[in-house]
Amino acid sequence: MSEVKAIEEALEQTPDKQISLTDPDARAMSTNARSSGNVGYNVQTAVDTQHNLIVAHDFSMAMGDRRLLTTMSKKAREATGIEDLEVIADRGYFAMEEIKSTVDAGIIPYVPKTVTSSNRKMGLYDRRDFLYIEADDEYKCPAGERLPRQTKTNPGNMVIYRYWSKNCGSCALKLKCTIGKERRVSRWEHGKVIETHERRMEENPTMM
Numbered sequence: 001m002s003e004v005k006a007i008e009e010a011l012e013q014t015p016d017k018q019i020s021l022t023d024p025d026a027r028a029m030s031t032n033a034r035s036s037g038n039v040g041y042n043v044q045t046a047v048d049t050q051h052n053l054i055v056a057h058d059f060s061m062a063m064g065d066r067r068l069l070t071t072m073s074k075k076a077r078e079a080t081g082i083e084d085l086e087v088i089a090d091r092g093y094f095a096m097e098e099i100k101s102t103v104d105a106g107i108i109p110y111v112p113k114t115v116t117s118s119n120r121k122m123g124l125y126d127r128r129d130f131l132y133i134e135a136d137d138e139y140k141c142p143a144g145e146r147l148p149r150q151t152k153t154n155p156g157n158m159v160i161y162r163y164w165s166k167n168c169g170s171c172a173l174k175l176k177c178t179i180g181k182e183r184r185v186s187r188w189e190h191g192k193v194i195e196t197h198e199r200r201m202e203e204n205p206t207m208m
């Protein structure tokens, strides 16, 4: 009991209220599986694709990789000294803010976007069927209708604009588009960065 009491007291002193008796640096990390958890780290490595050598490594307590693209890209650049660096990462690293901050740091990322919508598989229009017309700040839908910007919201400190047309109700393609009153399209304020990124991915299919 006195040993347990000592651990309890030590636990109270830790900033995150965790102690790993096996490996002092390890921490509880949640996984997607229900009611399960791992004690460990999220190990990150950046590998030089020419020589297949690990050039930078780090570990993180982040649950996933989504917030680590810029950090690891900068570490890889620091280690290699390559100024015009291109980095390749799997889709687990895709987050719009991370793509932008990596580009802003002068590093070109190649990361596939996570497609969460199953619309296209079901024969319905998805976001890729809507063309952004930058000059007018409007979208053009598959029926050729223009979707002007209607609202602005700030979820999680991001500025998101929403676009829709008032003519969806009389559209012949509506059944392939939306079950709602109208089809709404969302756009991040830095959506252009993501569109440039997507175009770069399409133009360089062998990068992955």
Ligand code: SF4
Pocket (backbone or CB within 6 Å): 141, 142, 143, 144, 145, 165, 167, 168, 169, 171, 172, 173, 174, 177, 178, 182, 183
């Ligand atoms: S439902 Fe609306 S957004 Fe969809 S195709 Fe028709 S007019 Fe365009």
